[in-house]
Amino acid sequence: MDPSVPALLIKVGHYPLHHGAVGVVRTLGRLGVPVHVIAEGRLTSAALSRHRSGRTVWPTTGAEPAERLVRGLREIASSLSGRAVAVATDDEAAILLAEHADALSEHLILPPVPRDLPRLLASKHEMFRLCRRYDIPAPESRLVTSRDQIDEIVREFVFPVVIKNSEPWVRLAAPAVNRSTVVGTPEELRELATGWPAAPYALVQEYLPRPESTDWIAHVCCDGQGDVVAAFTGVKVRSWPPHVGVTTYAYSVDNPELAALTARLCKESGYSGIADLDWRLDHRDGRYKLLDFNPRVGAQFRLFETEAGIDVVRAHYLTLTGQAVPPGRQVEGRRIIVENLDVPARIAYRREAVREYRIPEGGRREFAWLAADDPLPGLVTAVRSARPMMRRVVTRILGGRSQHG
Known part of the structure; x- marks a missing residue:
């Protein structure tokens, strides 16, 4: 293969320890491709890889205005030697690249994906609708945009159910849950919903039992x-x-x-x-x-x-x-x-x-x-994850003991 075209690793969320980003740098860098990394800091995992050719420290969260992110990406990409193959490692970056391809394609080589498709696919609710359109099996789902819908959900779904943030961009600004959450009873759902914002954009999804899947x-x-x-x-x-x-x-x-x-x-x-x-x-x-x-x-x-x-x-x-x-x-x-x-x-x-x-x-x-x-x-x-990981393990062990008496 000809490795002369550079690649730009793009993520706009805050994930300093991201093994997928390291994998991208290694798999292309080992072939001789010049891989440039956008990183939160100089000591993040991908920025330290010996296989990267360059790095730009640009701390973002994904919650910034799109215009600001596009402007920053254009500045970074224009500094590289020729147009670079863009590799997105988070949903926010993929959505940004697709929706602003006209402004970014001068400096980046992008896949010709339909402008709105990554946003639709990254949305749990819109993905479910696409599955219905194309006859793809998916768990039954319902979008909740108001706490007033809870009684309808209780009538329509068999519990337990799974609660997810429907949109990747909403999870940053106003998450309904910290992560996908299994809710066992209608009472638990009502209690959880009391902490939701007025427009939660939460997805209630059919629960597929783990022992049977x-x-x-x-x-x-x-x-x-x-x-x-x-x-x-x-x-x-x-x-x-x-x-x-x-x-x-x-x-x-x-x-x-x-x-x-x-x-x-x-x-x-x-x-x-x-x-x-x-x-x-x-x-x-x-x-x-x-x-x-x-x-x-x-x-x-x-x-x-x-x-x-x-x-x-x-x-x-x-x-x-x-x-x-x-x-x-x-x-x-x-x-x-x-x-x-x-x-x-x-x-x-x-x-x-x-x-x-x-x-x-x-x-x-x-x-x-x-x-x-x-x-x-x-x-x-190993150094950066040891202490927080130990806290999580201890918390889970103690929590498990309390649940089992």
């Missing part, structure tokens, strides 16, 4: 026609926080049915670029149901690779620079471990029976942070 993930890269040029599927075993957070342990399993379902959604919606989808196989009816569509690179994307050494970020780079993506099958049995997060996740899951598929043989372990040729990101992450 399996979590799957799909990562894809699509070209300008919405056709998949790289597709991967795998099983999510653990996450942190448990069941609602980032993947901490997963393994790759080829799943043609799920890959075809993912490809159909991308094609019919006209999606272009990298995407990370969370699915849940409901064993009660045998259907894969879409929980989340993230219109950007997923943090655990290095779990997946083809026999030709292609992951979704490399496929994205090749596609946007007009180079062919080498054909190759998904490598079976690869595993990813997010070292700092999987320790508390193991503790949290220790009482649960997790339904697992047989891990195919031949795959290697991929660590999110540890790398012999790039040690600094892992060292900094």
Whole structure:
């Protein structure tokens, strides 16, 4: 491949310890691509990678006015040597790039995704509506924009239910919940709703019981026609926080049915670029149901690779620079471990029976942070995450003891 075109790692949320960003820098930098990093500070994980070619310290939260963010991105991108391939690592960045492509494409190479599509897909409510339009299975969902709707929700849904912030931008300014939350009874929902803002933009979603379901993930890269040029599927075993957070342990399993379902959604919606989808196989009816569509690179994307050494970020780079993506099958049995997060996740899951598929043989372990040729990101992450992670573990252990007497 020709690695001469630079790449710009773009995130506008505040995530100083982001293993997905480190993965992007490593996977492109190891091929000789000049990777420039936008970071919250000089000591963030991606900024310290030896594989990055440059860095710009630009602390943002994602809540800034779009005009300010676009102006800052233009200034950063214009300082690079030629137009750069843009790689978004959070929803806010993906939405910003799509909605302001006209202003940014002078300096950035962007996928030709429809302007409004990333915002629709990142919205839990709008994603559900798109699933209904394209006949994609998804848990039944309802948008709540007023506390007055609670009685209707109680009548319509069987409890427990899941409560989510419907829009990624609202979760920053006025979140209804800190993260996806399982609510067991109507009384718990009413109590939770008392703390909501007047217009909460919360999503009430059908609960799919964990003992009767399996979590799957799909990562894809699509070209300008919405056709998949790289597709991967795998099983999510653990996450942190448990069941609602980032993947901490997963393994790759080829799943043609799920890959075809993912490809159909991308094609019919006209999606272009990298995407990370969370699915849940409901064993009660045998259907894969879409929980989340993230219109950007997923943090655990290095779990997946083809026999030709292609992951979704490399496929994205090749596609946007007009180079062919080498054909190759998904490598079976690869595993990813997010070292700092999987320790508390193991503790949290220790009482649960997790339904697992047989891990195919031949795959290697991929660590999110540890790398012999790039040690600094892992060292900094270990130091910065040790104390807060220990607090979370102790809190969860003590909380579990109190619940069990």
